[in-house]
Amino acid sequence: MLEDVAGSPPLRSNEADLSTFWMPFTNNRFFKKNPRLLASASGMTYRTPDGAEILDGTAGLWCVNAGHARAEIVDAIARQAATLDFAPTFQLAHPQAFELASRLSAIMPAGLDRIFFTNSGSESADTSLKIALAYHLARGQGGRNRLIGRARGYHGTNFGGMAVGGIGGNRKGFQTQLPGVDHLSHTYRPADAFTRGQPAGGAAMADELEALIALHGAHTIAAVIVEPVAGSTGVLVPPVGYLERLREITRAHGILLIFDEVITGFGRVGAATASERFGVTPDLLNMAKGITNGTVPMGAVAVSRDVHDTIVNSAEPGIELFHGYTYSAHPVATAAALATLEIYERDGLFAHARALEDHWETAAHSLRGAPHVVDVRNFGLMAGIELAPRPGAPGARAMEVFHRCFDEGVLVRVTGDIIALSPPLIVTPAQIARIFEQIGKVLTDLA
Numbered sequence: 001m002l003e004d005v006a007g008s009p010p011l012r013s014n015e016a017d018l019s020t021f022w023m024p025f026t027n028n029r030f031f032k033k034n035p036r037l038l039a040s041a042s043g044m045t046y047r048t049p050d051g052a053e054i055l056d057g058t059a060g061l062w063c064v065n066a067g068h069a070r071a072e073i074v075d076a077i078a079r080q081a082a083t084l085d086f087a088p089t090f091q092l093a094h095p096q097a098f099e100l101a102s103r104l105s106a107i108m109p110a111g112l113d114r115i116f117f118t119n120s121g122s123e124s125a126d127t128s129l130k131i132a133l134a135y136h137l138a139r140g141q142g143g144r145n146r147l148i149g150r151a152r153g154y155h156g157t158n159f160g161g162m163a164v165g166g167i168g169g170n171r172k173g174f175q176t177q178l179p180g181v182d183h184l185s186h187t188y189r190p191a192d193a194f195t196r197g198q199p200a201g202g203a204a205m206a207d208e209l210e211a212l213i214a215l216h217g218a219h220t221i222a223a224v225i226v227e228p229v230a231g232s233t234g235v236l237v238p239p240v241g242y243l244e245r246l247r248e249i250t251r252a253h254g255i256l257l258i259f260d261e262v263i264t265g266f267g268r269v270g271a272a273t274a275s276e277r278f279g280v281t282p283d284l285l286n287m288a289k290g291i292t293n294g295t296v297p298m299g300a301v302a303v304s305r306d307v308h309d310t311i312v313n314s315a316e317p318g319i320e321l322f323h324g325y326t327y328s329a330h331p332v333a334t335a336a337a338l339a340t341l342e343i344y345e346r347d348g349l350f351a352h353a354r355a356l357e358d359h360w361e362t363a364a365h366s367l368r369g370a371p372h373v374v375d376v377r378n379f380g381l382m383a384g385i386e387l388a389p390r391p392g393a394p395g396a397r398a399m400e401v402f403h404r405c406f407d408e409g410v411l412v413r414v415t416g417d418i419i420a421l422s423p424p425l426i427v428t429p430a431q432i433a434r435i436f437e438q439i440g441k442v443l444t445d446l447a
């Protein structure tokens, strides 16, 4: 695949061969000919190797919620690596793992106070699905092994998350999928275009779950997994009443509800979790990304006391759950997470994000009427700007916006023909204005 670029000139003569890094979710053949590199970062700003400044409109990849290069996190990582670089957490542990689990459980929805550590959002997805299966087995309902995701959902790229995910491109090349998976419809309705915040009419939409239950039988269904606000597909905000109704239906049928809060956790929607913001408590809640401010890979699943106790108390003496990772609660990640939580709390960043939300919404919707814009969606400090695709070239228009904005000093993210925005929560009103003005400017002279 890379042959045609192997001979292309390197970015600068002293740089490594660009062909050796097979980049994830990247058009490698294009990138290797047109590399865009980031060399350093602080606060709201990335810098390229040539020293150009790029305003971060995406918190890296939805993860640097407290802004880049926070000294307290950097120090905590350095100190931890020098003190205890690694400790196994299989039949051993280190004190900070318990401290972090306690701190996390304090900001999770009430009752979700048992924490299982992973290293990424994908691992959190698969962990939560496996815990759901283990729970039903432990209570004598092992026939409940069907998993229900949602069209346009994203739960990472491992086999479990891929199967319950609903983004066609991520699935169709991999025909070995988990059996027994079904999907709800996504919540996007063209008639809701340009809605500010949540559209109306969610409860009726969630009733579709009753139809799936009628089809398969509740006795076969282990869990429903959704992102409270779908992020990666281009920011789909749950219509009013949708999550509440999913909760009612799952509870009535003994089905576990999993919220994948890998994006929405840690302040992105103006609260510690979207669960808190929407007032809907799932049985399991997946985290990653903002847990360490993106500095060290880490993820976690917050599990309800009931689910945890059911599995642990019914197990034969010995290991209760045959699942885990070498790096679960890695000491360096744990130190980074503790320092990150400290900043979130000390600086009141979740409340700050909430306070900025109206301003963010107004700025996002200023793009209504800009060329090619067919929808603007927003919630918390997330926004999706949907463009009409170029005939015969889906995604090309938004990709050009991404490249042009980068070259003009603003980092945006695109998925299909949707521009997805999620700045660090420390963003200022002036920086918000700069992000949307830059996009507007690029759109104005775009074919």
Ligand SMILES: Cc1ncc(COP(=O)(O)O)c(C=O)c1O
Binding pocket: 119, 120, 121, 122, 123, 125, 154, 155, 156, 157, 227, 231, 232, 260, 261, 262, 263, 288, 289
């Ligand atoms: C909701 C959700 N779940 C899971 C993931 C996967 O996370 P990771 O890339 O850390 O595996 C993502 C990544 O964007 C996500 O948005």
